Amino acid sequence: MLPGVPDSRGSNCLKNNNFFARGKIGGNALLFKALGDETRLKMIGLLKHGELCVCDLMEVLELPQSRASRHLAYLKNSGWVIGTRRGKWMYYKIHPDLPRSPVHGSIIDYVSRLDGLQAEKQKLRTYLKEKDTSVQCP
Numbered sequence: 001m002l003p004g005v006p007d008s009r010g011s012n013c014l015k016n017n018n019f020f021a022r023g024k025i026g027g028n029a030l031l032f033k034a035l036g037d038e039t040r041l042k043m044i045g046l047l048k049h050g051e052l053c054v055c056d057l058m059e060v061l062e063l064p065q066s067r068a069s070r071h072l073a074y075l076k077n078s079g080w081v082i083g084t085r086r087g088k089w090m091y092y093k094i095h096p097d098l099p100r101s102p103v104h105g106s107i108i109d110y111v112s113r114l115d116g117l118q119a120e121k122q123k124l125r126t127y128l129k130e131k132d133t134s135v136q137c138p
Contacts, residue, residue: 034078039071041111042120044080048112051093060124
């Protein structure tokens, strides 16, 4: 089993935090494999601009909660994002160690500028302006 790959029970087999260590082929392969899905690419592009709640991504990408959470869990298990729980909702942001890597930082920048993501970025801006920031997600 590769380090960092979820086992059949869905738990992450990566127990130590050397995921970004140089020369770790399994960890880097998993990082790149996570980008093989259009929804996850969009999530990375949107999260580049700051922390978002699952409900924000659900609204902008028009996804049911289960699908959004599944993709975010994959990104978390592969090392792209970290999540924190606030009440009943999870909030995600790009893993703070990724932008320090020139390769991963370049990928994040590239993904966030893709033409296909511009509509979602505009939708997110509009949604966040209209969203009442004094209350948490529904």
